[in-house]
Amino acid sequence: MLTKKNQNTSTCLKNPKNGNTISLKLRIRNFIFISFAAVIMALNIKIFVRNANTFPGGATGLTLLIQQIFWRFFNIKVSYTIINLLINAIPVYIGFRYIGKHFTILSVYMIIVTSVLTDLLPAIKITDDILLLVVFGGIINGVAISICLLSGATSGGTDFISIFISERKGIDSFNIILGFNTVILTIAGFLFGWDKAMYSIVFQFISTQVLHLLYRKYQETTLFIVTNKPREVVETIATISGHSSTILEGEGSYEHCERNVVYSVISSQESSHVVKAVKTTDPKAFVNVMRTQQVQGRFYRPKEY
Known part of the structure; x- marks a missing residue:
C-alpha cells in the first residue's frame, strides 16, 4: 500500500502522436476491413433484419421504414441505395465539416457499398424464429459497426451525429442515439404493429451493447x-x-x-x-x-x- 506524500507538477510532454500521418499499409488495412464490414452489414439486412421485419434504427432503420411505407401504402418499390444516400446527405456534411475528411470519405465508401449490396444481394431465409433473428441480427450489426469505427470510418447516419457529439462533449453518446431511434420505432409501431417496434428496440439495444463492448474510445x-x-x-x-x-x-x-x-x-x-x-x-x-x-x-x- 502507498500513502500520498506530495504531488509533483504534471509531467508536460508534447503529444508524439500525429493523427494526420497514416501509413499506406494502415490505409489499405482499413479499406479492407471497411469493405468486410459493408458486406457483413448488407448480409445482416438481407438475412436477419428484413426476415424479422424489424427496423434497426439510425439511417438504416429510417431507410427500411420509408421503403416499407412506399411498398405498403403506394405499392411502389423504392431503391434502398437512393433513400439511404439522401438520408445520409446531412450527416456526411457534418462529417466533412467537423469530424475529418478522410474519415468521412471512408464512411461514404462504406455507405455506398452497403447500400448497393443490399439492393443486389438476394433475400436469404435461415429461420422463422423472430427472436433468434433479432438477437443475432443485433449482435452482427454491433460487430459490423465496431469494425467500421475501429477502421477509421462509420456506417453513416446517426453514427456521424453520435461521434460529433462525443467529440464536442467528450462523452459516450451512443445511448443518446438509442433514445433518438425510439422515435423511428414509435412511428413503425403505429404503422406496422407494436410487436415489430418492440423487437426493433431489442435489436437496437443488443447492437448498442455490443458496440460498447468492442468500441471504447469514449x-x-x-x-x-x-x-x-x-x-x-x-x-x-x-x-x-x-x-x-x-x-x-x-x-x-x-x-x-x-x-x-x-x-x-x-x-x-x-x-x-x-x-x-x-x-x-x-x-x-x-x-x-x-x-x-x-x-x-x-x-x-x-x-x-
Whole structure:
C-alpha cells in the first residue's frame, strides 16, 4: 500500500502522436476491413433484419421504414441505395465539416457499398424464429459497426451525429442515439404493429451493447502505476496514448521506503496496450486499472482523420 506524500507538477510532454500521418499499409488495412464490414452489414439486412421485419434504427432503420411505407401504402418499390444516400446527405456534411475528411470519405465508401449490396444481394431465409433473428441480427450489426469505427470510418447516419457529439462533449453518446431511434420505432409501431417496434428496440439495444463492448474510445480508464522508473513509464504512456501523466511521491506502508506512483487517465480502448507496454518498461511495476465515470478538465482525445 502507498500513502500520498506530495504531488509533483504534471509531467508536460508534447503529444508524439500525429493523427494526420497514416501509413499506406494502415490505409489499405482499413479499406479492407471497411469493405468486410459493408458486406457483413448488407448480409445482416438481407438475412436477419428484413426476415424479422424489424427496423434497426439510425439511417438504416429510417431507410427500411420509408421503403416499407412506399411498398405498403403506394405499392411502389423504392431503391434502398437512393433513400439511404439522401438520408445520409446531412450527416456526411457534418462529417466533412467537423469530424475529418478522410474519415468521412471512408464512411461514404462504406455507405455506398452497403447500400448497393443490399439492393443486389438476394433475400436469404435461415429461420422463422423472430427472436433468434433479432438477437443475432443485433449482435452482427454491433460487430459490423465496431469494425467500421475501429477502421477509421462509420456506417453513416446517426453514427456521424453520435461521434460529433462525443467529440464536442467528450462523452459516450451512443445511448443518446438509442433514445433518438425510439422515435423511428414509435412511428413503425403505429404503422406496422407494436410487436415489430418492440423487437426493433431489442435489436437496437443488443447492437448498442455490443458496440460498447468492442468500441471504447469514449470510455476512460484511470491508471495508478507504482514504479521505480516513473519517467520511463510516463514516456511510454505518452508514446502510445498521447496522454500526459502526473508523478506522485509516496511511501510504502510496510518497508517505509519511497515509491513513485504514475497517475494517468487514458481511453479504455488503449488501456490493454498501455499496460502491456508499461510492464515491458518496468516488469516490477504494480498497475491498478480503474474504470473512470467522468473526467473534467483538459483531456486529450485524438481526432478522426
